[in-house]
Structures are given as structure tokens and as C-alpha cells.
Amino acid sequence: MNIFYNEKDKAFKLRANNTDYMMKVCEEGYLAHVYYGNKVPDEDLTYLLRLDESPFTPATNDRDRASFMDTLPFEYPCFGLGDYRESAFKIMDADGMSTSDLRYVSHKMYEGKPKLEGLPATFATEESGCSTLEITMYDKYADIEVVLIYTAFDKLDVITRSAVITNKSEKPFKITRALSACVDFDTDKMDMITLNGSWARERAVERCRLHHGKQLVDSCRGESSHQNNPFVALCDNNADEDKGEVFGFNFVYSGNFYAQAEVTQHKKTRFLMGINPLDFEWLLEKGESFTCPEVVMVHSDEGIGKMSRTFHDLYRNNLIRGEYKDKRRPILINNWEATYFNFDTDKLIDIAKEASKLGIEMLVMDDGWFGHRDSDNSSLGDWFVYEKKLMGGLKYLVDEVNKLGMKFGIWFEPEMISPDSELYKAHPDWAIQIKGRPLTLCREQYVLDYSRKEVRDYVYGMMKKILDSANIEYIKWDMNRQLTEVGSATLPAERQRELWHRYVLGVYDLMDRLTTDYPHILLENCSGGGARFDPGMLYYSPQIWCSDDTDAIERLKIQHGTSMCYPCSAMGAHVSDCPNHTVGRNTPFKTRGHVAMVGTFGYELDVTRIPQEDRDAIPAQIEEFNKFNKLVRTGDHYRIGNMFEDNTWDAWEFVAKDKSEALFEFVQVLGRPNERSRRIKLKGLEADAYYYEENEPDKKISGAALMNAGINIAKMWNGDGLYGDFCSKILHFIKV
Numbered sequence: 001m002n003i004f005y006n007e008k009d010k011a012f013k014l015r016a017n018n019t020d021y022m023m024k025v026c027e028e029g030y031l032a033h034v035y036y037g038n039k040v041p042d043e044d045l046t047y048l049l050r051l052d053e054s055p056f057t058p059a060t061n062d063r064d065r066a067s068f069m070d071t072l073p074f075e076y077p078c079f080g081l082g083d084y085r086e087s088a089f090k091i092m093d094a095d096g097m098s099t100s101d102l103r104y105v106s107h108k109m110y111e112g113k114p115k116l117e118g119l120p121a122t123f124a125t126e127e128s129g130c131s132t133l134e135i136t137m138y139d140k141y142a143d144i145e146v147v148l149i150y151t152a153f154d155k156l157d158v159i160t161r162s163a164v165i166t167n168k169s170e171k172p173f174k175i176t177r178a179l180s181a182c183v184d185f186d187t188d189k190m191d192m193i194t195l196n197g198s199w200a201r202e203r204a205v206e207r208c209r210l211h212h213g214k215q216l217v218d219s220c221r222g223e224s225s226h227q228n229n230p231f232v233a234l235c236d237n238n239a240d241e242d243k244g245e246v247f248g249f250n251f252v253y254s255g256n257f258y259a260q261a262e263v264t265q266h267k268k269t270r271f272l273m274g275i276n277p278l279d280f281e282w283l284l285e286k287g288e289s290f291t292c293p294e295v296v297m298v299h300s301d302e303g304i305g306k307m308s309r310t311f312h313d314l315y316r317n318n319l320i321r322g323e324y325k326d327k328r329r330p331i332l333i334n335n336w337e338a339t340y341f342n343f344d345t346d347k348l349i350d351i352a353k354e355a356s357k358l359g360i361e362m363l364v365m366d367d368g369w370f371g372h373r374d375s376d377n378s379s380l381g382d383w384f385v386y387e388k389k390l391m392g393g394l395k396y397l398v399d400e401v402n403k404l405g406m407k408f409g410i411w412f413e414p415e416m417i418s419p420d421s422e423l424y425k426a427h428p429d430w431a432i433q434i435k436g437r438p439l440t441l442c443r444e445q446y447v448l449d450y451s452r453k454e455v456r457d458y459v460y461g462m463m464k465k466i467l468d469s470a471n472i473e474y475i476k477w478d479m480n481r482q483l484t485e486v487g488s489a490t491l492p493a494e495r496q497r498e499l500w501h502r503y504v505l506g507v508y509d510l511m512d513r514l515t516t517d518y519p520h521i522l523l524e525n526c527s528g529g530g531a532r533f534d535p536g537m538l539y540y541s542p543q544i545w546c547s548d549d550t551d552a553i554e555r556l557k558i559q560h561g562t563s564m565c566y567p568c569s570a571m572g573a574h575v576s577d578c579p580n581h582t583v584g585r586n587t588p589f590k591t592r593g594h595v596a597m598v599g600t601f602g603y604e605l606d607v608t609r610i611p612q613e614d615r616d617a618i619p620a621q622i623e624e625f626n627k628f629n630k631l632v633r634t635g636d637h638y639r640i641g642n643m644f645e646d647n648t649w650d651a652w653e654f655v656a657k658d659k660s661e662a663l664f665e666f667v668q669v670l671g672r673p674n675e676r677s678r679r680i681k682l683k684g685l686e687a688d689a690y691y692y693e694e695n696e697p698d699k700k701i702s703g704a705a706l707m708n709a710g711i712n713i714a715k716m717w718n719g720d721g722l723y724g725d726f727c728s729k730i731l732h733f734i735k736v
């Protein structure tokens with residue numbers, strides 16, 4: 001058990017590896033935050049609460065109420081009682097009132113970690129070890145109970161948080177704000193790091209200094225979004241990859257989220273994360289409960305890099321599930337950029353024939369195989385085979401591909417419905433809509449009302465028929481539009497605003513059924529590229545398509561940003577053709593391989609039509625991927641270059657957990673005049689050990705020298721010396 005309670009001071013301490021998180025129940029029953037940071041031997045630091053908050057003096061009863069309420073670091077701040085900072089919890093009661101007042105009632109502590117009903121969440125394993133603290137808070141006026149759930153991991157600097165709200169009264173009330181976590185920091189001297197972007201340039205790293213007022217990232221699009229990711233890190237102003245204190249927050253949720261830092265009048269910072277309160281309401285009838293999704297909090301005292309590695313370890317071991325969790329993923333070839341909608345059985349078999357000769361292991365048939373879909377303007381929802389394209393049927397195609405020794409994968413977009421579909425003709429009310437208003441199209445499609453079980457059941461029935469009709473071993477689950485006119489034909493008026501969240505719960509329900517019924521199928525999530533790259537999705541799919549931008553150079557930034565909290569082994573990354581379809585750039589085939597092999601690896605091109613020399617390079621590229629994949633999947637990832645700061649080069653490293661080997665990758669993005677070589681310092685090696693590069697076994701260099709003095713990377717030229725931009729290199733260091 002790594003949770004301690006000191007009855008005398010009513011003080012809690014959670015220990016997660018080298019991190020302590022401390023709280024205290026004040027004499028009024030408020031739950032106050034005391035400390036979050038490196039572990040300390042002390043059981044009780046509650047003196048901190050008295051230092052600069054003169055009105056807050058335990059054991060006296062003459063407090064200045066207003067001042068106290070607006071400065072106390074509340075663990076779960078309520079609205080309406082004088083805490084004018086953003087609150088975590090707000091209601092609308094049967095009398096139209098929004099004030100609530102949660103006070104401590106009791107707590108319990110136990111080994112392990114509870115499941116969150118209907119929601120994805122990290123889990124404990126025997127190796128990881130976890131302890132959980134549940135603190136019950138109660139509003140005696142409204143008869144509302146909120147159980148705050150904290151889990152501390154034994155061997156990782158990770159604490160997770162959630163809350164369960166229950167209506168104990170006879171009367172119903174509405175929750176209008178139910179965030180999952182609040183942390184009040186005693187300083188404003190922090191930077192906020194966020195991952196922002198757009199389609200084809202997801203998760204660009206942005207960093208800014210906190211300032212007075214509220215700084216937030218959020219999504220109100222119905223998915224976690226291309227635009228902002230549910231991740232925030234707050235760090236020392238001078239923290240970098242390798243030093244400084246960092247607090248990382250990631251929301252295990254795939255819908256509307258909210259993550260805000262607020263610098264207050266006293267130069268302190270309140271951080272909040274949870275479901276976006278915008279347009280959110282949830283009605284709780286007598287006895288009903290609402291569960292807030294999980295927030296993962298990671299503490300690092302060794303910079304941003306260590307925070308990322310902690311997230312990676314947690315997600316690889318305690319979030320991702322299924323048969324492929326710890327396995328190398330099959331090397332696939334996807335026909336999207338090869339053919340778009342223009343394919344048929346013969347074309348796919350041609351691609352598979354050529355691919356199988358080169359060592360590619362799976363053919364993925366992307367969008368366009370169902371209904372009468374020849375472009376994006378029809379057939380979503382009609383999950384039956386388009387016979388004109390798949391002559392001979394799906395089973396014939398899959399069998400032919402299997403005969404080549406390859407697996408077969410298929411694309412679905414289960415949450416969508418085209419106006420031009422049989423499904424829409426039969427069930428126009430199944431689309432999310434507001435009665436009497438026109439429906440807005442986006443990519444020629446509407447969104448299905450996944451709050452309705454009959455809708456989910458029907459879609460799943462169609463998917464099952466397809467999955468049972470042939471030997472399908474992989475699914476790409478796509479989602480290509482955001483939500484508008486959010487209304488359901490069946491929810492009563494007082495529950496309409498629940499649709500945002502009910503939609504996400506419906507998606508989780510279907511993914512749960514799918515992964516339970518077909519445990520051998522590898523599920524890859526996708527949303528118009530990487531609009532749903534979030535931990536909620538990782539719980540169901542061990543890999544997520546990172547971005548529709550497959551250009552190797554653009555990918556340097558996208559994958560760098562994604563690695564802030566998501567493991568590289570979960571990033572869908574493919575070698576595609578040139579000029580690149582998104583940016584029109586030409587890059588060496590080798591570099592495309594080096595960048596894709598950091599992720600799941602595969603090909604997204606017409607292998608029958610690419611230049612012969614590229615085709616010839618594929619077997620060796622696959623060999624290289626296979627050689628290093630275990631290291632990429634299980635090793636520690638170090639970012640060395642940073643294209644957001646210097647767009648002339650990038651580099652990164654994967655180091656084995658036992659430090660016995662390291663893979664170093666370097667990309668010379670833009671050649672610079674008069675620069676013959678560049679000195680780069682490696683990271684994460686054993687300082688006292690000696691290493692050699694695989695191709696120079698006689699040259700032994702100490703880990704200390706490699707990390708402190710570095711190595712020289714000579715300027716590279718591509719092929720016959722025509723150009724140097726976009727060249728790449730990998731080095732494999734092995735411990736003597």
C-alpha cells in the first residue's frame with residue numbers, strides 16, 4: 001500500500017514511485033491540496049496551508065470566509081460559495097440553483113485500481129502495483145455525494161484521478177460541470193506545453209509562459225480533434241528535455257475535453273481537466289451516478305523527456321490491451337494513397353502479389369469497398385460488398401490474398417451515414433440532428449446517433465456479417481467528421497445535452513463489443529488522419545493512424561509532438577510515394593523508411609507502379625524494421641533534435657531498458673553551407689560502459705563520451721550526390 005493517512009492531522013499522502021501527492025481535510029471538512037512533487041520522508045506538510053494564507057489558520061473559528069474560499073487549494077472546487085476561480089463541479093438543482101458545497105465524509109484505501117464503468121482507463125498489473133484512495137465528499141444541503149478516486153502506481157510517477165457523482169436525494173438535479181481533476185499549484189512560474197494543429201499537421205508542440213487569467217485548450221467537436229489534444233504539461237520556465245520539474249496531464253477520453261490553467265490574483269495556478277462543460281448537462285435522478293473519465297498525471301523531475309517516457313511505459317503496459325499489446329505488428333500495405341476509390345479485386349490482388357514478393361505481410365483494403373461507393377459522397381452505413389468492384393465477393397479476395405501468404409485487413413467508418421445510402425433511406429432519424437433544422441454536411445456525410453442502442457446494434461450486425469464472411473485480421477476504424485446540430489430523435493428534452501457524452505460512450509461500447517468478440521483482430525483507430533489520437537482510443541486499439549500527412553519531413557514534427565505522451569509503437573506510420581500527396585515533396589525512399597519505422601510501419605503506395613529502385617529497396621527496409629522493432633516497442637525514447645526550434649535537422653534515440661544497445665536516427669532536413677558535420681550528444685546510455693557502433697566494432701567509446709562529448713555526423717549527400725536535403729542515417733550502438 002503506498003497511500004498513508006495521518007488521523008491526527010487528517011492528512012493523506014499518495015506515493016507514486018518517486019512522487020508524493022498530499023492532501024488534508026480542513027476542520028470545516030474541505031479537502032485541500034498540500035503538495036505535489038518529489039517524494040519527501042515527511043508524513044505531514046500541512047503547515048504549508050498556513051504560510052501565506054493568514055485567514056486560514058486551523059483551530060480558530062474566526063476566519064475571513066470570502067478570502068479563505070477564494071484562496072484555499074481545493075482538491076475538487078465547487079461553484080457558488082466564494083471560490084471565484086474556475087470550479088471542477090457545478091450543478092443545476094431542482095429549484096434552479098447552482099451552488100454546491102462538498103465536504104469530507106469518509107475515505108477508504110485499497111490495493112489495485114477500480115474499473116470506470118463504460119469508460120476506458122489505465123489498469124493495474126501484477127508488475128506495476130497500484131493503490132487506490134477513494135474520498136467521499138458530501139453536500140448535505142443538496143444530498144449529493146462525490147467520490148474522488150486517486151490511484152498511485154508503485155513503480156511509475158503516475159497518479160490517476162476520477163470522480164463518481166451520485167444523487168442521494170429524492171429530487172433530480174443536473175450536473176452542468178463535472179471535471180475529473182483539479183490541481184492547485186503554489187506558483188505561476190510555469191510554462192504550459194500543448195499539442196495543437198489541424199488536419200495533416202496534428203499535435204505541433206506549443207509552449208508559452210503562464211500569465212494572469214485563463215489559458216485553455218479544448219475540443220467542442222465531439223472528438224478529441226486535430227486542433228487540440230487532451231494533453232497539457234506544466235513545467236518550470238527553464239525545463240527542457242532533460243532537466244526541470246514537469247507535470248503532465250492527459251485525459252483518457254475521446255470526446256469534448258477541457259484543460260485549463262488559471263493564474264490567480266496571488267500568482268498561483270489552478271489546473272483543471274475533464275469533459276468540456278460547454279453544452280454539457282447530465283440529469284441525475286434519485287440514486288443515479290455519473291462517472292467522470294480518468295485523468296493521468298505524470299510527474300518528472302528530469303525534464304520533459306522523462307515525463308514522456310513515463311507516459312510511454314504506462315500506456316504500453318497499463319492501457320493498451322489485446323493480442324498485439326507486446327507484439328510486432330504485421331507490415332501492411334494500405335491501398336488508400338495507391339488507388340483512393342479507384343480499385344477493384346484485380347487491382348488489389350496485383351498490389352498484394354507484388355507486395356508479398358517483397359516481404360509485406362498484410363493487405364489493407366481502405367475506403368470504397370461497400371454500398372456503391374466510388375467517391376466520398378455515398379454509402380456510409382451500407383456495410384455490404386460493392387459487387388461491381390469486388391467481383392467474386394470479399395471471401396474470394398481475402399482467400400486470394402491469404403494464398404499469397406498475406407493477411408487481410410479492412411476499413412470501416414462505423415459512426416457515419418451518407419444521405420445517399422440505403423441506411424439513411426430506411427432510418428433518416430438515426431442521424432444526429434435537430435428536428436426542424438437542416439442537417440449540415442461535412443465530407444458529404446452525417447453522424448449516426450450512437451446514444452441509441454438499436455443504431456449501434458444494427459451497425460454492429462452489418463460489421464459482424466462482413467467479419468464472419470472472410471478471414472479478416474485487421475480493422476481500420478475511421479471517423480471523418482465532427483458533430484453539429486447535436487440532437488437525438490429519442491432523448492427527452494431534459495437529456496438532450498447529454499448526447500455529446502452519450503455519443504462517446506456509444507463508440508466505446510461498440511469498440512468494446514468488437515474487441516471482445518474478435519480478440520485476434522488488430523484494430524487501428526483513425527480519424528481523418530490523427531483527430532482521435534488519445535488515450536481513450538488506445539485502450540481499444542493498440543495503434544492509431546497518426547496523420548494523413550505521410551511526408552517524411554512533415555512527420556518529423558507530427559511524430560515528435562505525438563511522442564510527448566503517446567508511445568511511438570502506437571503511431572500508425574507508412575512509407576508513401578513521392579511527390580508526397582499532401583505537400584508535394586520529394587524525399588529519399590530510405591528516409592521515408594527511417595521515419596516510418598519509428599511507428600507501426602507499413603506502405604501506403606502502389607507497389608506495382610513505384611520506381612524499380614524503390615521497390616528493390618523494400619526487402620532491406622523491412623529487414624531493418626524487423627531488426628529494430630523490438631527496441632522501438634520496448635526501449636526508452638529520447639528526443640534529441642527539435643524541428644519546432646531548428647528545422648534544419650532532427651534526431652532521436654531508442655535505448656534498451658538494460659542499456660545494452662541504442663538505435664540512433666538522424667535526419668538532415670536542410671543542408672547548410674559550410675557545415676561539414678554536426679556534433680550530436682547521445683542520451684540515456686550507461687556512462688561507465690563502453691559502446692561500439694555496429695559497423696565499427698573496433699572503435700569503443702564510453703557512454704560518458706557519447707553523452708557528454710557526442711558523435712560527429714558528416715554532411716550527407718543523396719545517391720549520386722545530387723542533393724543533400726532530407727537524407728537520413730541510423731546508427732546502432734552496442735554495449736561492449
Ligand code: DGJ
Pocket residue numbers: 336366367411478480526527528529530545547548
Ligand atoms: C481518412 C483516413 O485518414 C485515410 O487514411 C483514409 O482512410 C480516408 N479517410 C478514407 O476515406
